C-alpha cells in the first residue's frame with residue numbers, strides 16, 4: 604500500500620490530496636520521493652513565507668525546543684513577549700493576543716467585538732459574501748458560501764453577510780447597533796478579490812459615522828505578502844483589530860490578534876485564553892521570520908517580485924483575452940481568473956515542475972514564498988503561457 608492508500612484507510616476524508624509524495628523542502632523547492640524537484644509557487648498556502656527549512660527558522664526552533672517546548676500561560680515566556688514586541692513594532696498596534704490558528708483569531712475577535720459592544724448597545728456583526736474567515740462556528744457565521752456552511756447551522760445570531768464591494772448594500776446594513784465589520788481587504792480563498800477603492804471610502808465614512816470596529820482579517824495577506832505589512836494598508840482605513848496567522852509561526856501553528864489599546868482592554872484576566880496559544884517554539888520560529896523579513900527587506904521584495912509576476916500575468920492576459928478573464932491582487936498575492944475550471948492548469952503546471960493552486964473554481968492563485976527571485980517568477984510565467992496557449996486563442 605502506498606501512502607495515499609494508507610491515508611484513505613485511516614484519516615477522515617476531508618482533504619483532496621495532490622498526487623505527489625513530498626520527501627523534503629528546501630528554499631523555494633519541494634523534492635518528491637521520486638527525486639523530482641518542484642518550484643512551490645503557493646508556499647503552504649501563504650504559511651511558508653521563508654520557504655522550506657530556512658536556516659534561521661530551523662535554528663530558532665531547535666534552540667527553543669531544547670530549552671522548553673511548553674510551559675503553560677501561567678508563566679511568562681520570553682519568546683511570546685519578543686514576538687509580540689516585533690509584531691507591535693511592525694504593525695503599529697500596541698497589544699497582541701496569541702492563538703494557534705487563523706480561525707481561533709476569528710473567534711477571539713468576535714468575542715472582543717461582542718464584549719466591546721455589550722456596554723455600548725452594539726451587538727451586530729457585518730461581514731461579506733465570498734469571504735473566508737475559518738471553519739469554526741463563529742467564522743462560518745460570518746460567511747455565506749454553501750460549500751462551507753451547508754448542514755452546519757444554526758449559526759451565531761446577529762451576524763449579517765452583505766454583498767462584497769457593494770457600498771450601497773453595506774450602507775443599508777450598518778447602524779448604530781453594529782459592533783463590528785469583519786473583512787478581508789483582499790479575499791484569498793474567495794478568488795483573490797481586492798476591496799474596491801469606492802467600497803473602502805464608504806467603509807471609512809460609515810466607520811466614522813457609526814463608530815463600529817473594523818476587523819481586518821490579514822491571516823493570508825499579512826506580514827508583508829502584499830508589498831505592505833498589511834493588505835489593508837493599500838486603503839485609507841484604520842481597523843481597530845487585525846487578525847494574523849499563517850506566516851507568523853514560521854510553519855508552526857500560531858495566530859495573533861492585534862488591537863488598539865482601548866479595544867484590547869475589554870478583556871480582563873480569565874475572560875479569554877488558550878492552552879497552546881503563544882507556544883514558545885512557534886513564537887521562536889515567528890521571531891526568526893520577522894527578523895529575516897527585516898534583515899532582507901522582504902516586504903519591499905514582495906512588492907518588486909509581485910510587480911514582475913503581475914506584469915507577466917498581465918501580458919498573458921493581453922495575449923489570450925478569451926482565455927483569461929482578469930488578473931488581480933497585490934504583491935505576491937495574485938490571482939489569474941480563467942475562462943474555465945483551473946484544476947487542469949494546476950496539473951499542467953505541476954507536470955512542468957511548478958506548484959500553483961486553484962481557488963474559487965476558476966482562479967489560479969499565486970502565493971509564493973517572499974524569498975523567490977526574478978528567475979522563479981520568469982520561469983512560472985513562461986510555463987503558464989505555454990499551458991494557456993494550449994487552450995487556443
Ligand SMILES: Cc1ncc(COP(=O)(O)O)c(C=O)c1O
Nearest residue numbers: 704705706735736737791822823
Ligand atoms: C483569510 C483567512 N482567514 C481565516 C483562515 C483560517 O485560518 P486557519 O485555517 O488557520 O484556521 C484562512 C485560511 O485559509 C484565511 O485565508
